[in-house]
Amino acid sequence: ETGVTQSPTHLIKTRGQQVTLRCSSQSGHNTVSWYQQALGQGPQFIFQYYREEENGRGNFPPRFSGLQFPNYSSELNVNALELDDSALYLCASSRVPGDGYTFGSGTRLTVV
């Protein structure tokens, strides 16, 4: 067991819709990062939260947003879904930025 749980495991949405993906980190992990992994590619950094504040952002548009909660859970929200948003979304957590990250198994999002 990785200690990082993501839900749902699979999701199908229609172009233009909004989606919320959830991540539950293990206790004490104050840092959470979200990555997008397209098929056959390496993960790409979306953003990181540390103690409920955004702590860095990759090259993703503002329609990708996030939240981190005091109970070590977090959300990734994507508005106005596009076909290219179809990917595996990964959540990774650690105690502090710079510690080794533990990844969840991801949410497979398909936009049709």
Add this chain to the structure above:
Amino acid sequence: GENVEQHPSTLSVQEGDSAVIKCTYSDSASNYFPWYKQELGKGPQLIIDIRSNVGEKKDQRIAVTLNKTAKHFSLHITETQPEDSAVYFCAASKNYGQNFVFGPGTRLSVLP
């Protein structure tokens, strides 16, 4: 920004042989280099990492070497086993892991 290249994209070895995967990075400010193993349907799993103040690190059958001058680092797996078959990703980051830039991955197949 940082760019990470990884070679080869696919690698097949006989059980018991060694496997070597090489990565290069572009940003001389990068100082943390983890390697992840990803099995089908799972998130990436950290297998070894190295920081820029160290040239080599070993953990049982796995070792990583770093050449800061040439800006490349390599993963070495000895005595390969069928369960080593997976996709391996290298990554680089500044600030010891605020965000990772991943390579495109190497699909390793260990043939029995």
